[in-house]
Amino acid sequence: MQPFTAMVISIIHSIPPGKVMTYGQVAREAGSPRAARQVVRILHSSSEKHGLPWHRVVNVRGEIALQDDESRFLQKMYLEHEGVQVHEDGHIDLKVYQYIPSHTG
DNA sequence: GCCATGGCTAGTA
DNA sequence: GCCATGGCTAGTA
Numbered sequence: 101m102q103p104f105t106a107m108v109i110s111i112i113h114s115i116p117p118g119k120v121m122t123y124g125q126v127a128r129e130a131g132s133p134r135a136a137r138q139v140v141r142i143l144h145s146s147s148e149k150h151g152l153p154w155h156r157v158v159n160v161r162g163e164i165a166l167q168d169d170e171s172r173f174l175q176k177m178y179l180e181h182e183g184v185q186v187h188e189d190g191h192i193d194l195k196v197y198q199y200i201p202s203h204t205g
Numbered sequence: 206g207c208c209a210t211g212g213c214t215a216g217t218a
Numbered sequence: 219g220c221c222a223t224g225g226c227t228a229g230t231a
Contacts, residue, residue: 104225123210127224136210138225143209145226157209165209175209 104130108142111201115156118182119199120192122160129201155179162194 101109107130115121121129124136132138139157147154155178159165164186166172176186184197 102226127210132224134211134223135225137208137223138210140208140210141224141226144207154209159209160211167209171209 104132104135104138105142105146107131108139109146109150109152112143112152112154112157113150114201115153115199117153117156118184118197120156120158120162120179120184120194120197121199122158122162122194123165124160125198126157156199158192158194162192162198164190164192 108126111121111126111129122136123139124133126139127133127135130139143152143154143157146152155175164172164175166175172190176190179186179192184192186192
């Protein structure tokens with residue numbers, strides 16, 4: 101596995117229940133600010149294999165970005181189960197729920 | 206070539 | 219809505 105991929109997987113694993121990160125934010129934390137789409141690709145291909153909390157990643161506007169209805173429903177359900185309020189249109193208030201990792205350690 | 210982005214702008218009101 | 223972006227992989231030679 102490539103270092104960037106390992107970083108992304110580790111970062112996504114670190115998102116606590118009830119919090120979310122954005123694709124671009126994960127990319128920045130992994131050291132590649134413009135690699136948001138690569139984060140998408142990793143989620144797409146490695147979520148199951150690595151047991152990633154894939155439902156805790158949303159786009160920069162706080163929206164569920166998945167395409168198909170079944171996955172959207174599943175993501176909404178998982179998030180609400182963790183106490184995240186998902187509005188009817190599938191958006192989340194990032195001001196409340198975005199996870200900001202501390203870099204002090 | 207993939208991809209579940211993101212930042213910008215044009216167009217509307 | 220458009221389109222530049224980028225790490226990775228499948229597919230070809």
